[in-house]
Amino acid sequence: MAWSGASVLEAYWLLLKGALGSGFALSETFARATPLIFTGLAAAIAFKSRFWNIGAEGQLYAGALIITVLGTGMLDLHPGLMIPILVVSSAVAGALMLLGPVLLKINFGVDEVVTTLLLNFIVLLLVSLLLEGPLKDPMGLGWPQAEPVTEAAELPRLFRGLRLHSGLLLALLFSFIFWIVSIRTTLGYEMRAVGFNQKAARFAGMPVKRVMIITALISGGIAGIAGFSEVAGMKGNLTLDLSPGFGYTGIVVAMLAQLHPLGVIISASFVASIFVGADAMSRSAGVPSYIADVMVSVSLLCMLVSVLLVRFRIRWS
Amino acid sequence: METSFAWLEIFLNASFWVAAVRIATPLIFGTLGEVICERAGVLNLGIEGIMTIGAMVGWMAVYQGAGLWSGVLLAAVCGGTFGLLHAMLTVPLGLSQHVTGIGITLLATSLSSYVYRLILPEVSSPPRIQAFEPLEIPGLSSIPIIGEALFKQTPLTYFAFISVIVVAYVLYRTPVGLAVQMVGENPAAAEAQGLNVTLIRTGAVVCGSAFMAVGGAFLTMSAFNAFFFNMINGRGWICIALVVFASWRPGKALLGALLFAAFDAYQMRLQQLVGTEIPYQIFLMMPYVLSILALIVMSRRVGYPQALMIPYRKGER
Numbered sequence: 363m364a365w366s367g368a369s370v371l372e373a374y375w376l377l378l379k380g381a382l383g384s385g386f387a388l389s390e391t392f393a394r395a396t397p398l399i400f401t402g403l404a405a406a407i408a409f410k411s412r413f414w415n416i417g418a419e420g421q422l423y424a425g426a427l428i429i430t431v432l433g434t435g436m437l438d439l440h441p442g443l444m445i446p447i448l449v450v451s452s453a454v455a456g457a458l459m460l461l462g463p464v465l466l467k468i469n470f471g472v473d474e475v476v477t478t479l480l481l482n483f484i485v486l487l488l489v490s491l492l493l494e495g496p497l498k499d500p501m502g503l504g505w506p507q508a509e510p511v512t513e514a515a516e517l518p519r520l521f522r523g524l525r526l527h528s529g530l531l532l533a534l535l536f537s538f539i540f541w542i543v544s545i546r547t548t549l550g551y552e553m554r555a556v557g558f559n560q561k562a563a564r565f566a567g568m569p570v571k572r573v574m575i576i577t578a579l580i581s582g583g584i585a586g587i588a589g590f591s592e593v594a595g596m597k598g599n600l601t602l603d604l605s606p607g608f609g610y611t612g613i614v615v616a617m618l619a620q621l622h623p624l625g626v627i628i629s630a631s632f633v634a635s636i637f638v639g640a641d642a643m644s645r646s647a648g649v650p651s652y653i654a655d656v657m658v659s660v661s662l663l664c665m666l667v668s669v670l671l672v673r674f675r676i677r678w679s
Numbered sequence: 680m681e682t683s684f685a686w687l688e689i690f691l692n693a694s695f696w697v698a699a700v701r702i703a704t705p706l707i708f709g710t711l712g713e714v715i716c717e718r719a720g721v722l723n724l725g726i727e728g729i730m731t732i733g734a735m736v737g738w739m740a741v742y743q744g745a746g747l748w749s750g751v752l753l754a755a756v757c758g759g760t761f762g763l764l765h766a767m768l769t770v771p772l773g774l775s776q777h778v779t780g781i782g783i784t785l786l787a788t789s790l791s792s793y794v795y796r797l798i799l800p801e802v803s804s805p806p807r808i809q810a811f812e813p814l815e816i817p818g819l820s821s822i823p824i825i826g827e828a829l830f831k832q833t834p835l836t837y838f839a840f841i842s843v844i845v846v847a848y849v850l851y852r853t854p855v856g857l858a859v860q861m862v863g864e865n866p867a868a869a870e871a872q873g874l875n876v877t878l879i880r881t882g883a884v885v886c887g888s889a890f891m892a893v894g895g896a897f898l899t900m901s902a903f904n905a906f907f908f909n910m911i912n913g914r915g916w917i918c919i920a921l922v923v924f925a926s927w928r929p930g931k932a933l934l935g936a937l938l939f940a941a942f943d944a945y946q947m948r949l950q951q952l953v954g955t956e957i958p959y960q961i962f963l964m965m966p967y968v969l970s971i972l973a974l975i976v977m978s979r980r981v982g983y984p985q986a987l988m989i990p991y992r993k994g995e996r
Contacts, residue, residue: 414777470975472978473923475777476971476974477971479916480916480920480967480971481967487964491961494960613778650792650793650796650800655785655792655793656786656789656790656793658785658789659782659785662778662782663768663779666779667768670772670774
C-alpha cells in the first residue's frame with residue numbers, strides 16, 4: 363500500500379470508514395457478507411470432514427442457474443411458497459454438483475480438489491452458453507444476462523433504500539442450524555470423526571462413505587443457496603459476473619473461522635468489510651482495489667500459522 | 680464429399696502441429712514443476728497463482744526495459760520465492776497442503792493484479808512487448824508437417840523440452856534426484872540415511888515452483904505478448920490433473936501435455952469448421968472435461984508417491 367503513494371494510516375482510515383462508517387456502508391458490508399457466510403459455511407462443513415470442496419463457485423452458479431430457470435416465470439406461486447421451493451431447488455442443484463466428485467473420490471480415489479476446481483470452469487462456461495442461448499433476456503440490450511426473477515421470487519429488502527436483503531437472515535439461520543447439528547447430533551459427531559481419523563471412524567463402525575456423501579451434499583447445497591440469495595436478493599438476475607470469486611473467498615472465510623459455523627459469520631463480515639472498505643479506499647486514495655484480495659489472502663496465511671503456533675505453545679508449556 | 684474429410688485434413692496442416700506444441704509449452708513447464716514438488720511429497724496447489732505471478736513479472740520486467748532472458752529469470756526467482764513460502768508453511772510447519780496451496784494461489788494471483796494496476800493504473804487495452812521470436816533450426820524445420828512444429832518455435836519451447844530431459848536425468852540418475860524420490864516415498868527412511876528431509880522437500884518445492892513460473896512467463900513473453908487478468912485460466916489445475924495422468928514421470932508429463940495440447944488445438948480448428956451450429960462454449964469446456972476423464976481413467980493404476988501430502992515431523996511415528 364505504501365508503494366501506491368497514499369499515506370498508509372489515512373488509507374486504513376478510509377477503508378474502515380468505507381466499510382463501517384455509515385448506515386449505507388454497513389448495509390453494503392453485510393450484503394457482501396451474506397454470500398460469504400453461505401460459501402464459508404459450505405467450505406467449513408466439507409473441510410471439517412477433510413473433504414476438500416473447492417467448487418463452491420461452481421455450486422453457487424448451479425444454484426443461481428436453477429433459480430433463473432424456475433424463478434423467471436415458470437413457477438408462479440405465492441411468495442410464501444415460492445421462496446422455500448427456490449431455496450430447496452438451489453440447494454439440490456448445488457448438491458448435485460458435488461455428488462459426482464464425492465462418488466469419484468470414494469469409488470476411484472480421484473482427488474476431489476482437482477475435480478471440483480475443474481467443474482467451476484465447466485459450470486461457468488455452461489452459464490455463459492445458456493445466457494447467450496435459451497436463457498438470454500430479450501430485453502437485455504444484447505448483454506448476456508438472464509431475465510430478472512419475478513416479484514414473488516425476490517427476497518425482500520430489510521431496510522428501504524438499502525441493498526441489504528433477507529438472505530442475510532437465511533444465512534444466519536443456516537449457520538445456527540449447523541452449529542447445533544455439529545455439536546448436538548450423531549451426524550455432526552460422525553462428520554468430525556471422519557475428518558479427524560477416517561480409519562478410526564471406520565473401525566468404530568461408522569458408515570464412513572455415507573457420512574462423506576452426506577457431508578458433500580450439505581456442503582454443495584449450502585453453496586447452491588448462495589446462488590439463490592445473490593440472484594433473488596442482490597442482483598435480481600443471473601449474469602456472468604454474479605460472483606467475484608465468492609466460492610474461493612469462502613475458503614478463506616472458513617479457515618479464518620477455524621471451521622466453526624458461528625465463527626463463519628464473524629469472519630465473513632470481516633472479509634466483506636475489507637472488500638467494501640477497499641472499494642471505498644481505492645476511490646478516494648487511488649490504491650487499486652485488488653489490495654483487498656491481497657489483504658484477505660495474507661490474513662489467511664497468517665491465521666494458518668498463528669493457529670499452529672498457538673497449538674504448539676499449549677502443548678509445550 | 681470433399682468437406683466430409685475436412686476434420687481429418689486438420690492433421691495434415693503444419694500450423695495445427697505448431698499450435699499444439701505452442702499450447703503444450705506452458706503445460707510442460709507447469710506439469711514438470713508439479714511433478715518435482717509431488718515427487719518430494721508436497722502437493723503444490725499454489726501452481727495457478729505461481730504461473731500468474733510468473734506471467735506478470737516476466738512481462739512487466741521486459742515492459743520496463745529488461746532483456747527477455749532476464750525477464751524469464753526474474754519470473755523464475757519470483758515463482759521460487761512463492762514456492763519457498765509454500766514450503767515454509769507446509770514442510771517445517773506441517774500445515775495442510777491443500778489450504779496453504781489455495782492460499783498461495785489467492786495471494787499470488789491478487790498480488791499480480793495489484794502490482795499490475797499499481798504500475799499501470801490507467802490502461803484499457805493491455806500494452807504489448809517485443810517478445811521472443813521463433814528460432815528456426817535450419818534443415819530440420821523443413822521436414823513436412825511436423826518440422827515447423829518441432830524446430831521453428833520460440834526459445835522457451837526448446838527450453839521446455841530440454842528441461843524435461845534434464846529433470847528426468849536428475850530425478851532418476853543422480854543422488855539428488857534419488858534423495859527427492861526418497862523423501863517423497865519414505866521420509867523416515869531418508870532421515871535414517873542421514874538426509875535432511877526438510878531441506879530436500881523445500882528445495883524441490885522451490886525448484887518446481889520456478890518451473891511453473893517460467894510456464895506462466897511463456898504465456899506473456901512468447902504467446903500473447905501481453906498480460907491479462909485471469910490469463911492462466913485454469914491451466915495450473917489442468918497441470919495438476921496431467922501429473923496424475925503422467926503417473927509422476929517427467930517423460931510421460933511431456934507426452935500428456937502434448938496430447939492434451941493437440942486435442943486443444945484440434946478442437947479450436949474443429950470449431951471453425953462447424954461454425955456456429957454448436958455453441959463455442961462446448962468446445963471451451965472440452966479441456967476441463969478431458970482432464971476429469973483422464974483422472975478417472977488413470978485413477979485405477981496410479982502410483983502415488985507414498986508420502987504425498989503427509990507432513991514429516993522428526994521422531995514421530
